[in-house]
Amino acid sequence: MDNASLPFQHSRAYRIRRFLNWFPLGLTYAFLYMGRYNLTVAKNALGDLMTKEDFGIIFAAGTITYAISFLINGPLTDRMGGKKAILAGAFGSAAMNALLGILTYFLLMGKLTLDTTLAFSIIYSVNMYFQSFGAVAIVKVNASWFHVRERGVFGGIFGVLISLGIYFAFDWGYAIVQATKANVETHLNFIQVFMRHTLGIHGTTMDQTWWVFFIPAGILAIFFILDIFILRNTPSQAGFKNFDTGDASSGEEDKPFRLGEILKKILTNKIILTIALIEFCTGVLRNGIMHWYPIFAKEYLQLSPEHFMREHWGLILMLAGVSGGIFAGVVSDKVFKSRRGPVAGLLYGSMLGFAILMIFVLDANPIYLAIIVAFMSLCVIGTHGMLSGTATMDFGGRRGAATAVGLIDGFVYLGTGLQSISLGFLTTLNWHYWPPFLVPFALIGLLLAIRIWHAYPNAKRKK
DSSP states (O other): OOOOGSSSOHHHHHHHEEEEEEHHHHHHHHHHOOOOOHHHHHHHHHHHGGGGGHHHHHHHHHHHHHHHHHHHHHHHHHEEEEEEEEHHHHHHHHHHHHHHHHHHHHHHHHHHOHHHHHHHHHHHHHHHHHHHHHHHHHHHHHTSSSSSGGHHHHHHHHHHHHHHHHHHHIIIIIHHHHHHHHOSSSSOHHHHHHHHHTTTTOOOOOOTTTTHHHHHHHHHHHHHHHHHOOOSSGGGGGGGGOOOEEEEETTTSSSOHHHHHHHHHHHTTTHHHHHHHHHHHHHHHHHHHHHHHHHHHHHTOOOOTTTTHHHHHHHHHHHHHHHHHHHHHHHHIIIIITTHHHHHHHHHHHHHHHHHHHHHTTTSSSHHHHHHHHHHHHHHHHHHHHIIIIIHHHHHHHHHHHHHHHHHHHHHHHHHHHHHHHHHHHHHHOGHHHHHHHHHHHHHHHHHHHTTTTOOOHHHOOO
């Protein structure tokens, strides 16, 4: 965002410190994704030890827990600040990933005496409780650092961070799984070779899939320490002056936090509630594509492990998400004058078209489906970054940003839970039920996005 288009001027020192604030925070958020979606990578590696229905139940248990957790962690983050929230998320998720690694070790060693689905569901659900601190923390912190006129660009950044996290989860996770196999199925790069020797895997007779959980746990522990020393909740804590960000909290900077007042303000806001319903559809579509395509590619298309779409699914999602996030942010701020609804409507309209096309190309050349799911990912991540990452700050305001994103992201993961249970069952019956399941949610999301086409936060209308 060009400073000249803002009602104030950011100094170069401020912009540098803001970058140093959100960059490690953003990477922590991205690596939380790695510690969340590594379950999908592990499922493919474990094969029959974790069936599709098992995976659907485990993932649904985690995502429903994640959704409900926002009712607690959103208001809690508004009260205690984003820094403490991201620290809690990083530490807790690191611990739970370590436990998931231990559980996977005992499963592969044949020493697990517990019910596999139940054990994974419990630990993964606790992991997802701590994961829910991530989104509310990043929005809470950045609500004080970005003016409403800059937040479309931040929405693009938010989409980029999500995309990086997906890349870490799928491509780094896949690389870890391949490097820790007893019998290597693909050509290994020098990092994977180094990993095999460092971890003592060379010459073993058993796949060591547990490292797909242990490595993210270690990375999150490192970023937990970095955030302690680098992250600041507000500009004033970093030696700069706080400023009016022009959102729904303008003029309320000195008011104490009162949960009842914040909840009433958010729960009676028709725009926020509409965004929550749109994001419910986003949860169905995003994860209905992201998680089930690699399983489809392995099981139905029977693509080899070295096939580009299997080996680099995370890279494809990252490129799509980065493109979608930047496109949505720039178009929102530059074309629609910081309105979020028009961008969501355009992207949802595209998703509807692509979801319908999926029905007709499922048995065609695999490249057609690959192109469609890549463009759907572009649209859905762009929408998610714009609504969960940006509109929550606009309409919730700085004082209620975490509570607002908690409500909205909670709906995202209610949608995720619905698709997890539904598609786990439907794809077991027949993979041809997969695309038709997605179409109604794309249509509903489009209609709801049109309803908020002209929405602005109140503070903007006063300017």
